[in-house]
Every structure is written in C-alpha cells, then in structure tokens.
Amino acid sequence: MPYVARGNSGAIIAVFKEENECAREHVSPENSELQAFLGQNKTRETPPQEPASRSKLHQALRQSDADFVRVLDDLVYLLINKGVIVFTDLPREARTKLMLRRRLRDRARDLGGLVGDAEEIRLSL
Numbered sequence: 001m002p003y004v005a006r007g008n009s010g011a012i013i014a015v016f017k018e019e020n021e022c023a024r025e026h027v028s029p030e031n032s033e034l035q036a037f038l039g040q041n042k043t044r045e046t047p048p049q050e051p052a053s054r055s056k057l058h059q060a061l062r063q064s065d066a067d068f069v070r071v072l073d074d075l076v077y078l079l080i081n082k083g084v085i086v087f088t089d090l091p092r093e094a095r096t097k098l099m100l101r102r103r104l105r106d107r108a109r110d111l112g113g114l115v116g117d118a119e120e121i122r123l124s125l
Contacts, residue, residue: 002027012037073101
C-alpha cells in the first residue's frame with residue numbers, strides 16, 4: 001500500500017512502498033491525487049499517458065538529479081569536515097570530480113550575486 005510525502009503546499013511530492021520518516025500518510029492506490037501524481041488516468045478506457053507528460057516527468061527527474069547531486073556534494077564535504085571520512089580515502093576519480101565541482105561552485109560564488117542560488121551556471125572549461 002502506498003505512503004505519500006507532501007510538500008509545503010500539501011501536494012504529494014513522493015510515493016513510497018512502506019511507511020518511513022518522510023511518508024507516514026497511507027493512501028488508497030485508487031486515490032485520485034495519487035493517480036494524478038503518478039500520471040495515471042482514473043479509467044482504463046482512456047488512452048495511455050501523452051508523450052508530453054512523459055517529457056515533463058523526465059525533465060523533472062533530470063532537475064531532481066541535478067539538485068540531488070548538489071546535496072550529495074554538500075554531504076561528502078560535511079562528512080569530511082566532521083572527520084567521518086577522509087578525502088584521500090575516496091577513489092581518485094571521485095576526488096577529481098569533487099574537486100572540479102568545488103572549483104566550479106567557488107567560481108560561481110565569486111560572481112558575487114550576479115547569479116541567484118537557484119539558477120544553473122554553465123562555465124566552459
């Protein structure tokens with residue numbers, strides 16, 4: 001049975017198989033709000049999801065991936081700063097990618113307010 005997490009607006013933002021810290025609310029699989037979130041139609045007679053809807057879902061997933069990479073980046077540095085992990089214990093490829101991301105983020109920060117925190121920055125290397 002699905003459990004849902006809701007955002008500040010009260011809308012469903014995630015669905016889980018089991019109850020967890022983020023999702024404590026159980027909803028019926030037939031719940032119209034859940035079906036809308038999953039992009040499913042209420043009746044089986046209607047045609048499957050439009051390609052545009054799939055495109056929007058893929059775009060949202062790509063943005064979510066980019067946002068999640070930032071979270072992981074911050075998490076790795078937090079663990080390093082707390083002494084939980086040692087930077088040199090990471091594989092060379094991981095260290096190289098982390099250092100590149102750190103340099104890019106520092107360069108973006110050096111733009112001094114020209115770019116907002118939520119804006120994507122594209123720098124040529």
